[in-house]
Amino acid sequence: MITLNSVIDGKKANFGAVRDIFDSHGCSFCSNFEYDQGKFDAVLNRENGETIYLRVPFFVVEGMLDHSSALIQFGTPYVIKHIVNYGLDYDQNSFVTATTGLDQFQTPLDKDGQISDKSRWEQAGVEVVERIYNSMRDLVS
Template sequence: MIKLQSGIEGKQAYFGVVREMFNSFGCSFCSNFEYDQGKFDTVLWREDGETIYLRIPFNVLDGALDHSNAFIEFGTPYVIKHVVNIGLDYDENSLLTTTAGLNQFQEPLDNDGYLRDKSHWKKAGEETIDHVLNSMNELLSS
């Protein structure tokens, strides 16, 4: 994992407003969330079973994430690599997987895989955040 220093850290906004803006940049709201915290993420690179994500976490200061009017504050963004099993999963659920199709709940082979050329991914993450932050600043100032 590569933590990124960015001006987005500490910014506050309403969830519904920034969610639409993040979506316009290809960043999606992670469906695996708690009502008091969540994250936006986008794929920086994907090949075979390896995916490199930019993740921008946030905490809810007021309200809950099932409402657009939840007031949030952004935390420290980071770049992370996930390596998933793209073959068959040979465990106690293998028969179910074979009869039902792809098992979407397979455990990743590596949640925090090794990142080669960290400076490249750091720059890619920072550039994406800068684009989002510029739009966010324009949106919040209008």
């Protein structure tokens, strides 16, 4: 994991407004969230089962995340690498998953894989965060 020094860290904004801006920059709101915190993800690179993500975490300051009006505060963005498991899962849920299709995604082999060329991905992450921040500068405090 590479933490990024960023202008967005500590800034506050309305969740609904910034969600649309993140989306317009290719960042998705992670569906695995709590009502008091969440994160936006962007794929920086995907190759041979390895994906490098930019992740921008945030915390709810006022309201709940299931409402667009929630006030959020951004945490420190970071870059992380996931290594995908291409094999079959043979755990206790495999039969249910195979027959129902309820769990189509396997757990990564490594959720925090070693990142080569750290300066390249640090720079890429900082650039994406800066572009996003510049698009929402009028919406943050």
